[in-house]
Amino acid sequence: MFGIKADWSLDVFERYFTLGDYSGGEARWCPGCGDFAVLNTVHRVLRDAQLPPEKSVAVSGIGCSSRLPHYMGTYGLHGLHGRALPLANGVKAHRPDLDVWVATGDGDCFSIGAGPWIHSVRLNMDMVVLVFDNAIYGLTKKQTSPTSPTGMKTNTHPRGAPLPALNPLTITLGISNASFVAQVVDWNPPLLYQTIKAAHAHRGTSFVRILQRCPVFSNEFCKPLQEHPDKFVLLEHENGILLDEAVKRVFSDVERHDPRDWLGAMKFARDEQRIPLGLLYHDPDAVVYEDISARDLGKSDEEKIVAINKAMDAFAI
Amino acid sequence: MSNSKPAQVIDEHIVEIVSDSGEGAQKCGQTFGTIGAKMGNGIWTVEIIPAEIQPPARSPAGASGNRIRVGSRYMTNMGNEADLVVAFNEQVLFSRIANGAYKNGTIVLLESKWASDPQEEIRAAYTQAVKEFREHGLIVHELNFEVECLKLVDNARKGKNMFALGMLCRIYSRDVEKGHSEIHNAFAYKGDKVVKINQELFDAGYAFARDKVDYHYEIPPYTSDVKAKPMMVCNGNTAVGLGVMASGMDLVSMYPITPATSASHYIAEVFDKVGGFVHQAEDEIAAIGFAIGASYAGKTACTITSGPGMALKTELMGLAVMGEIPLVIIDVQRGGPSTGLPTKVEQGDLLSSLFGMPGDAPKIILAAATIAECFHLPITARKLAEAFRGPVILLTDANLATGVQPWERPVLQEEWLADPVDQSEWDKSVPAYDWDETTGLSPRPIPGQPGGMYVLTGLSHTNRSKVAYDSDTNQTTMEFRSRKLAALQSTLKPPTIHGDESGDLLVVGWGSTLGAIDEAVDTLRAGGQKVSSIHLRFLSPLEPGLKEIFARFKKVMTIEINYSDSVDAPLITEENRRRAQLANILRMQTLVDVDCWSKVYGHPLQPGELIEVLEQRLAALNS
Incomplete structure (x- = not known):
């Protein structure tokens, strides 16, 4: 076809990957859970990138959303509560060739994993970090999470969550060397796709907070947002995320914001009246830690032995 | 004092150099040890370290320095009490005395500048301490190193350590060239000027000890040809x-x-x-x-x-x-x-x-x-x-x-080096955990290998790494993971027995106590006692054959540096006694009534202390 002999490109066509190649077992989240939409979007982004499934690794912590690796056809590492990011960083440390995805939740990332969250954003290793934020602990059945809005009734705070919710956007933006900070909702497929695609294309840690529906335990978190798209402000810029016209019809409050503008990003992140959607901040030039951690790899056995012998010479008697 | 006597040949000495933190006693001690090793002596050094970076000056808790056991044979432990000590102030010696580091007759070369300190409390404390040291049996020589160092440097805190090194090298007939070259190695990164001044301090210390110190020893090397086997010291x-x-x-x-x-x-x-x-x-x-x-x-x-x-x-x-x-x-x-x-x-x-x-x-x-x-x-x-x-x-x-x-x-x-990461195609028919029925072993797929995709999880899982909460999966996979230890143990050899294959008492140790235990056992055996020892490197799984070895001795005991109740402590009975850690494991795995002796003094074991303990146990066995 196109005048080129078919066998020239045979290899490529033999390994054309379909959505099925990126999916694993049947996802077992509750009906109406926002996680399905994110999972399908990840499959689509990978299929469109045509990455060999064996080159991707999906890493997660503990929680509903952390089941995601089990529903992928790639390699996966379903880790421990709060520890997805150190595990993912380790995967990348000496394997920059691997495509790394992290699935974590508001409890997993912002509470028990708060330390790794801060330090991993600073390490800025090339990976997509999807935080499924449903403002509640789901798997352990309805406990207050750091992002539960004040007054939300939970099993640990039956009379309502007592404190103002933690703002993950301002915190992430405040971390030195942060390079990609975006926010999106699970119920708008084109925006979700474009945001995750842009996150995947960025080299560095792409932090994507996904406001995610949990119809079972925190319906009151997303339901009003779904019903009132005017509560959002959609960020638009040629340096930002490509916006579908259909998305702009849903979220009609659109503002220009250059994602290189950190102060502007912080202003949107702090806005308590309008919730920002899209790419808040992007620094394509931030230091990427695997450039340091993998820099000296690739020495031959002979070179290694020469170097260790030289090191031992200092202690020779 | 002036000294032109020939050096007295000795088999070994334990030397300590103790100062306030930051005065470089550790560097002096390490260098002295290295020079000894390079001259063919056996050495073992132990750091004396305060827990704080800058503890208060002239305080017992601030003692910082090094203990060097140097001798004409291979050294495996820190030994007992010190023979000779160089101290930059008198207060730091109190903590060493409290640790049992010195004996009746330990020689102390003590900085005497404190005797004429402008502060009266310091002068008084110094005089009082020297009096107490002498009552304790220490042989104290008061020497003013400070004055000598100040002839070469403005601040004696920086430099007194190399002066002390020079003194020790004279006292122990060390090779001056080796001293200079170690100083070069230690300070070369700071430039030639620093190397030179430290070498001058070393020479001054050497001359000072020659003229003012009445001790002069020689410790012959333990092997005539050090170069026969290339050695390292670290x-x-x-x-x-x-x-x-x-x-x-x-x-x-x-x-x-x-x-x-x-x-x-x-x-x-x-x-x-x-x-x-x-x-x-x-x-x-x-x-x-x-x-x-x-x-x-x-x-x-x-x-x-x-x-x-x-x-x-x-x-x-x-x-x-x-x-x-x-x-x-x-x-x-x-x-x-x-x-x-x-x-x-x-x-x-x-x-x-x-x-x-x-x-x-x-x-x-x-x-x-x-x-x-x-x-x-x-x-x-x-x-x-x-x-x-x-x-x-x-x-x-x-x-x-x-x-x-x-x-x-x-x-x-x-062959010690790891193989490159395998990225070849994985046979899809082989599950991620293809457990061998007998050994529990399985090969592992590595990300990037086509066909090997699996999701590693901490949840109970099947051989394809699928989450499985059913009873059989959990039971059988736990069996496989446990079986790996038995598989490893089946490849191990029983431990080597130090001493006779059977006897009255068997001492079992692990870790850094090897040298002290062996030295104690050797001393007792030389005195005719029927005591042997084994030392374990594998703690899980345990090395095989222990029960059979234990059966050949009247009594088995562990020596460890961890906590155990003494038999004669209040309220302690056979049933509630909390034993040392390895003793617990050995009792559990062999059903032998393994006894123990352990202490948490925070310092390495002294062979002399062990000899006393073992003598008591042997006497009890044979009474």
């Missing part, structure tokens, strides 16, 4: 660092913790040239998480820590056991529990390494007994971690970490 943490590199592991993920950190410092200094990387994580948990991620996706990685770090890493160690991820965890033990004794030795992490996590988590545990083993066991650990697909804990301790001893320079082997 501490255990450096040896661990070299071993990690020689094992082919190329990632060390750590968080700073005493007394483990210097191993990572050393690795970081040279790792770029060897082709590896030290990751300093934000905490102990992230450090092991990073190592597990790297191991999962490539070559076996390593994390180096100490007791409190081990406690924090527990949950992720469980993940490595459950997900069968090769991993090397090096625990340089210190005193515990909690923050405990950060700079002091203890063998307190054996039981927590073995059992300190929820559920059944079988893992391999090794313990290094010598500095050479600090080098060799990381290589063994890496191989075992891969062959047995799981974490391997290597226990060393603060005594090995800072102890310096010459050891045979290893000839590096290519």
Whole structure:
């Protein structure tokens, strides 16, 4: 076809990957859970990138959303509560060739994993970090999470969550060397796709907070947002995320914001009246830690032995 | 005093140099040890370290320095009381006396400038201390080093250590050229000027001791041809660092913790040239998480820590056991529990390494007994971690970490290095955990291998790594993970017995106590006692044949540096007595009534102390 002999490109066509190649077992989240939409979007982004499934690794912590690796056809590492990011960083440390995805939740990332969250954003290793934020602990059945809005009734705070919710956007933006900070909702497929695609294309840690529906335990978190798209402000810029016209019809409050503008990003992140959607901040030039951690790899056995012998010479008697 | 007498030939001496922190006594001691090693003596050095970086000057708690046992035979431990001490002030000696470091007749060369200090309290304290030292039986010589040093430098705090080194080199007939060359090695990075002034201080100290000190010894080398076997001299943490590199592991993920950190410092200094990387994580948990991620996706990685770090890493160690991820965890033990004794030795992490996590988590545990083993066991650990697909804990301790001893320079082997990461196609019909029915062993797929895709999980899982909560899966997979230890044990040899194959008393030890135990056993055997010893390197699984060996002795006991109740302590009975850690394991595994003696003094064992203990036990056995 196109005048080129078919066998020239045979290899490529033999390994054309379909959505099925990126999916694993049947996802077992509750009906109406926002996680399905994110999972399908990840499959689509990978299929469109045509990455060999064996080159991707999906890493997660503990929680509903952390089941995601089990529903992928790639390699996966379903880790421990709060520890997805150190595990993912380790995967990348000496394997920059691997495509790394992290699935974590508001409890997993912002509470028990708060330390790794801060330090991993600073390490800025090339990976997509999807935080499924449903403002509640789901798997352990309805406990207050750091992002539960004040007054939300939970099993640990039956009379309502007592404190103002933690703002993950301002915190992430405040971390030195942060390079990609975006926010999106699970119920708008084109925006979700474009945001995750842009996150995947960025080299560095792409932090994507996904406001995610949990119809079972925190319906009151997303339901009003779904019903009132005017509560959002959609960020638009040629340096930002490509916006579908259909998305702009849903979220009609659109503002220009250059994602290189950190102060502007912080202003949107702090806005308590309008919730920002899209790419808040992007620094394509931030230091990427695997450039340091993998820099000296690739020495031959002979070179290694020469170097260790030289090191031992200092202690020779 | 003036000294032109010929040197007195001696078999060994224990020398200490003690000062306030920051006065360089440690550097002086280490250099003196290295010169001894290079002259063909056996040496063992122990650091005297305060827990604070800058403790108050002239305080017993601030004692900082080095103990060097140097002799005409191979030295394996720090020995008993010191023979000669150089001290920069009198107060630091009080803590050493409290530690039982000195005896009746220990020679003390003491800085005397305090006798004429402008502050009356200092003058009084000095006079009082010297009086007490003499009452205690110490032979105190008051010498004004300060005045001599000030002839060469403005600030004697910087330089007195090399002056002291010169004195010691004269007293022990050390080679002046070797002294100069070690000073060059130590200070070359600071430039020629610094090297020169330190060499001048050394010469001044040498001349001062020649003219003013009436002691002059010679310690002949223990082998006539030192060059026959190439040797190295370094501490255990450096040896661990070299071993990690020689094992082919190329990632060390750590968080700073005493007394483990210097191993990572050393690795970081040279790792770029060897082709590896030290990751300093934000905490102990992230450090092991990073190592597990790297191991999962490539070559076996390593994390180096100490007791409190081990406690924090527990949950992720469980993940490595459950997900069968090769991993090397090096625990340089210190005193515990909690923050405990950060700079002091203890063998307190054996039981927590073995059992300190929820559920059944079988893992391999090794313990290094010598500095050479600090080098060799990381290589063994890496191989075992891969062959047995799981974490391997290597226990060393603060005594090995800072102890310096010459050891045979290893000839590096290519086969010690890790294979390149396998990226060939994985046979899809082979599950991710293709457990062998007999051994529990299985090969592991590595990300990037086409066809090998699986999701590693800490949840109970099938051989294809699918989450499975059913009874049979959990039971059988636990069996497979446990069976790996039995498979490893079936390949091990019974321990070598030091001494006769049977007798009255068998002493069992592990870790850094080897030298002290063997020396005590040898002394007693020379006196006709029927005592032997074995020393375990494998703690999990245990080395085979122990029950049979134990049966050949009237009594078996462990000697350890960890806590146990004394038999004669209040309320202690046979039933409630809490025993030393290895003793517990041996009793549990062999059903032999294994006794123990252990202390948590925070310092290495002295052979003399062990001789007394063993003599009592032997006397009780034969009465």
